[in-house]
Amino acid sequence: MTIVDLDRDAVKRGLADGSVLLVDVREPHEFAQGHIPGSVSHPLSTFDLDALRALIAADGRRPVLSCAAGVRSARALHYAQSQGVPLTEHYAGGFKDWITAGEATE
Template identity: 55%
Template sequence: MSGEIRDVALDEVVAGLREGTITLVDVREPHEFAAGHIPGSVSMPLSRFDVRSLPKEGRVVFSCAAGVRSKAAIGHCRAAGLPWSEHFPGGFKDWAASGMPIAAGDS
């Protein structure tokens, strides 16, 4: 398994969410997610991260506030022998700074 982490650009995240070709997993804590998150993302806090809860198929991209915790989630996946190695390095901060729509609440 490759040690590379692939950065996914904002436009690729937008297209993947629109087309339904990615599952964007937000690993920030529940209070952060509830305060604002990328529409269509799913919450899976790093503090309670369970690789068994990840989709078994498709493309998974991790996101957090700014790229640190999403890399840690990839490390957990690798330790479990899972192939996921993509993250949105700018995370929610870049999403919001780009003027993209923001969802609030815990769903």
């Protein structure tokens, strides 16, 4: 399994230049309480690889998974890779790192 840990700066650059599709795997209530601007919700508890494949194909940007602190996004990467989906990148610090740094949220 391959996991590439991205830091906040890499995620910010990707969001700013439009190259990153940030997929938040936290639960819907967590996402509703606050999320990184531009991220999309795809909860781990109902992780649907077919829906994720369709989202990625339709969007065209490089998918990066995110969660609260990097644990669930790494778990989602492992699962996706075990099912033949070539996802490798996640935001290792997650939403907690983002908000602690004082970054804007929605």
